[in-house]
Amino acid sequence: MSRRALRRLRGEQRGQEGPGLGQLGINPDPERAREAGPPPPLGDRPHAAVSNRFELIPAEESEDEPLTGEERVDTWLSEQDTTGGNKEGNKGRNKEGAVAEDTDDGQREGEEAEQPDQMPASSNKSRKKKKKRKTKKTSAGDTVEDNDLEDIDSLLERLEDPSGLSPQSQGGFIADSRPLLYVEHRNLNPENELKRYFGARAVLGDQRPRQRQRQYVRSTWLTAPKNTWPRYSKTGIAMRLLDTRRGVQHFTFEHHREYQQLQFKFLDAVESMDPNNIVLLLQMSPYHVDSLLQLSDVCRMEEDQEMARDLIERALYSLECAFHPVFSLTSGTCRLDYRRPENRAFFLALFKHLMFLEKRGCPRTALEFCKLILSLDPENDPLCVLLLIDFLSLRAREYTFLTRLFQEWESHRNLSQLPNFAFSVPLAYFFLSQQEERPELERSQARERAARLIQLALVMFPSVLMPLLDHCSVQPDARVASHPFFGLNAQISQSPALNQLTSLYVGRTHTLWKDPAVMAWLEPQTHEVLRMVEARDPLVQEAEQKRKIRYQSAPRNIYRHVILSEMKEATAALPLEVTSQPVMGFDPLPPLDSIISYTRPERTSHPSNESTLSLFFRSLLPNFNLQGDIRHDGDDEAGAGQDLNQGVNRLMAAMRDMLANIQFQEPPRDDNPEGDGDWD
Secondary structure, three states: OOHHHHHHHHOOOOOOOOOOHHHHOOOOOHHHHHHHOOOOOOOOOOOOOOOOHHHHOOOOOOOOOOOOHHHHHHHHHHHHHHHHHOHHHHHHHHHHHOOOOOOOHHHHHHHHHHOHHHHHHHHHHHHHHHHOOOEEEOOOOOEEEOOOOOOHHHHHHHHOOOOOOOHHHOOOHHHHOOOOOOOOHHHHOHHHHHHHHHOHHHHHOOHHHHHHHOOOOOOOOOOOOOOOOOOOOOOOEEEEEEEEEOOEEEEEEEEOHHHHHHHHHHHHHHHOOOHHHHHHHHHHOOOOHHHHHHHHHHHHHOOOHHHHHHHHHHHHHHHHOOOOOOOOOOOOOEEEOOOOHHHHHHHHHHHHHHHHHHHHOOHHHHHHHHHHHHHHOOOOOOOOOHHHHHHHHHHOOOHHHHHHHHHHHHHHHOHHHOHHHHHHHHHHHHHHHOOOOOOHHHHHHHHHHHHHHHHHHHHHOHHHHHHHHHHOOOOOOHHHHHOOOOOHHHHHOOOHHHHHHHHHHHHHHHHHHOOHHHHHHHHHHHHHHHHHHHOOOHHHHHHHHHHHHOOOOOOHHHHHHHHHHOOHHHHOOOOHHHHOOOOEOOEOOOOOOOOOOOOOOOOOOOHHHOOHHHHHHHHHOOOOOOOOOOOOOHHHHHHHHHHHHHHHHHHHHHHHHHHHOOOOOOOOOOOOOOOOOOOO
């Protein structure tokens, strides 16, 4: 602590050790100074009573030496000019930045009249006005300083509304002033959402003391690096800025030569159909992205969800460390082309991380990642996250965002022609109409929009109603159950592509419709649609013609979304041309117009020239190679012959092991020696 701070804690004034104003000969009122006599003792000196003595320490105290006499003179003269030139301004500043004063006004006036030699202290007060932090008074009257680095828990408590909605979802004033796909950094951390649900103590536990002892790691937004991860080093991935068009920046990932060699080894490991080869590759390069994605799928199939999620987070960390300095996650103006194979890993890692967050119970964080994926390529939407963003918005109670997305994109994207938006948007309006904190006029308008849109959805997609009620375990009334418009014929007559979309929506969002209030709202709307059908409304005929013309075949990004989502209802409806081809987790259904920057070299071995016996043993042992990669160069003929002999020796050793392990089961013997010996 500096000497100036110690003097103030003891109650001393600033000019005691050094020469005062009187000694310098510039006392503004020498007669009053002579009348006042020598300065009183330290304890009897009048000064403003301060309830908290630590207030006298400035916020940014760093000097170790007291101010010199010349500095005090300059400070006093500058204050005299200020007070003489602008008294009203000083009054306003005294009201806003004054130190906590608990004495009455008369005592303050007396101090100003009787202590003219304390002007340096008042100049110090003007310095503190610029540096002082905001203070708040407690119930006991003490003043407590607000810490600028306030704990994130209290910040989240202030931002979180008692109704469970974030500020941007109430009224739409904040959300409307920002871009539609704006991403907030604080919403990318699932721990912030879990703290709102369970509290910081339950989420963090004993992690805070450990973080102080953790080694230095790079700070990232997408994931938080863990102590159990291997030490990060440059992997050979970089990001390059391609061009900037109309304020939109186009980037791409690049693979250096070392990373390309790792990629070739990874493809060999995938073709071997042995996950252990991928594990060996990760031991050599622990941050190879495609290996992490593929091994995560293997762990997920083995029900090791924790390890699968950890591998995805490690892949995201590796990719984020390779970001371009200009690349922004939050602006919504940075683009990545999915046609480039180097960029696909980032899309897939984000999507798989999103799915883990949704299963973990963090829909708000998952929605933020969904917006991030959509902002990377909103025109093409390679993973078709538009089929998912409505579900996450409803789960996160971001109803205003969903309705705004529908209003802004309906004109050029025809979102109403997707079953998920046709049913989720009126459901969002219904939930908005149930919020009592909203004005009555706004609630009534939301009810009208919800009723109109749900009727249009039932007319356009009648095949959704009965499976939705079936998943919700709700028995419809006799009129709805027996009417052919919602019957089995509506599901049979629709195209396979439309059946896939409806099955995906029902299987994913049926839990949101189980609310009794939602079912009570849906019932009269269904009867109104039946009245329109019986009255032969032209809208019904128009919707039927649209269903026949459209939805003939689904685009490739919808198939890719269905494969990644792993919804049983939708996966069963995939066409044969999709299910017949191999689907890899690190690159499912690559685009037909891919932009290839480098190609894999041809394999030196030619399995087609192998003998039948060699192919048979290769099927039993994928790593077995009888020919031993024979080289046809003249200089390597001796080596080729040696490899052939080694291959024959391996084959003979494998045959001996197989014959040694063969055990013949003896036939059952009859205890009757006179029997005919036939087996039963």
